[in-house]
Amino acid sequence: MQTNFSTEQILANLNIDALNAMQEASMETNAGNNDVVLLSATGSGKTLAFLLPILQRLDFSRKHQTQALIIAPSRELALQIEKVFKQMGTGLKITCCYGGHLRETEENNLQQPPAVITGTPGRLADHIRRGNIQTDTIETLVLDEFDKSVELGFQEEMSFVIGSLPAINKRILTSATPAVEIPAFIGLQNETVLDFLPDQPVSERLALKKVLSPDKDKIDTLFRLICALGNRPTIVFCNHRESVERVSELLAEKGIPNEFYHGAMEQRDRDSALCKFRNGTAFLLITTDLAARGLDIPFIRYIIHYHLPATKDIFTHRNGRTARMEASGTAILLLSGEEKIPAYIEEDVEEMMLPDTVELPEKTKWTTLFIAAGKKDKVNKIDIVGFLSQKGQLKKEDIGLIEVKDFFSFAAIRKSKASTTLHLVQQHKIKNKKVKIEVAK
Incomplete structure (x- = not known):
């Protein structure tokens, strides 16, 4: 298989010094052909623990064929997987499919098949039924938080999606919950279980x-x-x-x-x-x-x-x-x-005993602006920082976290500066486009 990345470069892109023991074990075990069930606590880094093995299996010369499918129980988890994959900087395309927004947006993204697809069971099943996903080239299947995905209400869609993948030869399942029965339709074969769950029921921290x-x-x-x-x-x-x-x-x-x-x-x-x-x-x-x-x-x-x-x-x-x-x-x-x-x-x-008299917590110093432009408008974080600094006259310390979605963005700014900034930016354009900007509701 041809690849075009190094683990060291990916970790550098993610600002990670080194893999933890669970991630290293996942890399080593998944290097074989056996299926793997990874049990590890929430927040321990399971996303990277399955994305790196996926990359090891991808053939870069077939990057315009979909080779891996990642099924997640919620749109937020699917979006988080997409975000981490993009931050890894492999140059490979990933598409995220989930309900709650226009299916046509995803259909456009699927016209040139991405190397990796992640999404929720219902939306993935919908795309497969419509012929939008090329299923016969998918060889790696990941079920993230599989215990949640196979709960009542997901079973039929999960069974349909997995049953539509004729070429699967590798399955990776992750969960933070032990001893969950795995349905037969998932098709595990000679699986290896990596159990990194803590012994104590509640973390010492x-x-x-x-x-x-x-x-x-x-x-x-x-x-x-x-x-x-x-x-x-x-x-x-x-x-x-x-x-x-x-x-x-x-x-x-x-x-x-x-x-x-x-x-x-x-x-x-x-x-x-x-x-x-x-x-x-x-x-x-x-x-x-x-x-x-x-x-x-x-x-x-x-x-x-x-x-x-x-x-x-x-x-x-x-x-x-x-x-x-x-x-x-x-x-x-x-x-x-x-x-x-x-x-x-x-x-x-x-x-825990509460005091007899209480005072309201100190008010936050930040407010959030809604900006009606995003990735599909070729707008990124640097564009927004530059716009708010130059046109909104904000200093670096007045600008907080910025999140850019497909069609809109959010930017945190100092609450004390919000009124002045909104007044200053109203007549200006971002990327030569007049964009609606307001305090996020």
């Missing part, structure tokens, strides 16, 4: 605490808890979409800005919420278990279980958003008088 609410409706206790924690990056998990929006609205009424996030939202709104949480415009994200997997949000300090997770697996994945790699974090169970610690939590849980 993760503190587990509980807060008792005197009321069945725990919103007042949640408010006091957030005030006590301050403006550290925090995720609040609820079990239902309706609860997410109710909690978000009630906290906002009490003076705590926040973003909410769930599966029924439009893709642009989901992107906006996550971007504002990542860039510091909001320190608080209210969400369903959709955010428990696959989201790349570093430095989350607190996880609050407003509703108790139904299973140990959900509990583990929620908590996996914090205490990632070498960082520490705290998971907090919020309990009403009639709620008990779930039986699957075996360790002692320390009670």
Whole structure:
């Protein structure tokens, strides 16, 4: 096989000094022809652990044929895989396919087959049925977070997609959950299991605490808890979409800005919420278990279980958003008088006492601009920084995280500069195009 990359150069492109033990084991084991099941904790680097073996198997001389398919349970995880692959700088094309935006955009990207395709089961099945994906050249199949993908509701689509791949000779499955039954339709053959899950049920870097609410409706206790924690990056998990929006609205009424996030939202709104949480415009994200997997949000300090997770697996994945790699974090169970610690939590849980009086957390210093231009308009981060610096008269320290999507972008800027900057840039063009710019909703 011909390749056109080096692992050293890829790691340099990703600003990584060296592979960790799990990634090295995955590289070594996947060098053989056997199928591999990789079990490793959330945040341990599984994406790179399967992307590098994929690259080892790709024939660069056939780069205009699709050779690998990566199936992910959520659009956010699929987009994260695409982002890492592009950052690796191999020169190979990847296309991401997921619901919630125009299928025609993906169809255009698939006209010249990419070397790698990643996506969600439903959208991938749709493209295969329409003949948009060249399936007979795909030899490598990856199921990322396979336990979630094969849950009820995904089975039929997963079975169809995998059954449409006649040339598969290599399967890589990843999960952060042990002892999940693997359906026969996946077709594993003489698989090797790499188990890098920690022995202890909760990471030593993760503190587990509980807060008792005197009321069945725990919103007042949640408010006091957030005030006590301050403006550290925090995720609040609820079990239902309706609860997410109710909690978000009630906290906002009490003076705590926040973003909410769930599966029924439009893709642009989901992107906006996550971007504002990542860039510091909001320190608080209210969400369903959709955010428990696959989201790349570093430095989350607190996880609050407003509703108790139904299973140990959900509990583990929620908590996996914090205490990632070498960082520490705290998971907090919020309990009403009639709620008990779930039986699957075996360790002692320390009670956290809230102060009698609380003050609202300090307001964030950032706001987020929505810019109606993105990658498809040939706009990149450098263009946006230059535009905001020159036309918006912002200094380097006034510009925060910038995220460029296909058709729009988000840019964090100092809140104190927002009004002046918006006024200054309104009459100017980006890449010779008049573009709508406003504070992101």
